[in-house]
Amino acid sequence: MNxxxxxxxxxxAQPLPDWLYALTALEAAPRLLGQTLVRRTEDGEIRCRIVExxxxxxxEDKGSHAYGGRRTNRTxxxxxxxxxxxxxxxxxxxxxxxxxxxxxxxxxxxxxxAVEPLTSHDAELMIRYRGKLPGGKPINMSxxxxxxxxxxxxxxxxxxxxxxxxxxxxxxxxxxxxxxxxIVQASRINIPYAEEYADKPWRFxxxxxxxxxxxxxxxxxxPIPM
DNA sequence: CGATAGATATGCT
DNA sequence: GCATATCTATCGC
Numbered sequence: 571m572n573x574x575x576x577x578x579x580x581x582x583a584q585p586l587p588d589w590l591y592a593l594t595a596l597e598a599a600p601r602l603l604g605q606t607l608v609r610r611t612e613d614g615e616i617r618c619r620i621v622e623x624x625x626x627x628x629x630e631d632k633g634s635h636a637y638g639g640r641r642t643n644r645t646x647x648x649x650x651x652x653x654x655x656x657x658x659x660x661x662x663x664x665x666x667x668x669x670x671x672x673x674x675x676x677x678x679x680x681x682x683x684a685v686e687p688l689t690s691h692d693a694e695l696m697i698r699y700r701g702k703l704p705g706g707k708p709i710n711m712s713x714x715x716x717x718x719x720x721x722x723x724x725x726x727x728x729x730x731x732x733x734x735x736x737x738x739x740x741x742x743x744x745x746x747x748x749x750x751x752x753i754v755q756a757s758r759i760n761i762p763y764a765e766e767y768a769d770k771p772w773r774f775x776x777x778x779x780x781x782x783x784x785x786x787x788x789x790x791x792x793p794i795p796m
Numbered sequence: 797c798g799a800t801a802g803a804t805a806t807g808c809t
Numbered sequence: 810g811c812a813t814a815t816c817t818a819t820c821g822c
Contacts, residue, residue: 624815633815644806661816662804668815681815704818716816726805761815 584744591652595627595678598671600774606745609722616692622684622775622782633764636677648677657729664716683715686781696721714783752791
């Protein structure tokens with residue numbers, strides 16, 4: 571993926587428009603592709619491009635933690651109004667980070683499944699946080715929701731973080747213009763318990779991008795809806 | 797490639 | 810108490 575394909579980046583970082591956070595998760599998930607996720611720690615800033623997302627939205631989605639309106643200590647952030655990070659622990663050892671969208675009391679969240687470092691400087695710090703890379707390949711540093719949280723040092727202390735605020739330890743910036751690109755819509759990963767919702771095509775990614783966790787050979791490209 | 801072990805917070809009974 | 814989890818690394822073919 572080169573800069574020519576992705577279009578021109580603004581020299582000065584812009585915040586994401588508020589209307590994007592107000593959308594449902596299903597509407598927001600494809601529109602978060604190409605946007606920039608920024609992590610600020612005492613070691614510096616890491617900027618990366620979002621290349622794969624999944625929508626988990628509403629009371630009826632059996633794949634969602636908030637299915638049926640389950641509002642618990644863990645899921646509380648999902649019920650907040652859009653613009654916060656929902657971070658939780660999975661399988662006892664990994665963290666996953668979501669962008670909460672929509673209105674208060676309507677649980678909508680977009681899982682960030684894969685990111686790509688913008689520069690070699692970003693990659694350097696991510697590799698440091700990540701430790702040993704499987705196969706020694708840099709693309710394995712953040713091609714999965716648990717992996718990217720390790721690479722960006724994201725844990726539950728960032729749950730509820732304000733993604734709209736540029737002074738947050740974790741926030742979003744306007745990234746690449748993807749209007750001339752296609753994206754892929756495919757079924758979500760690892761939710762066999764979700765029954766009729768298990769196969770909903772609510773995963774979105776940039777086709778053939780090396781940092782995407784799993785490429786679906788049968789899924790067709792379609793124009794990104796902007 | 798597919799199969800599987802791994803380790804614990806969370807939520808429900 | 811107990812089943813489950815928006816996953817990853819590793820091993821065997």
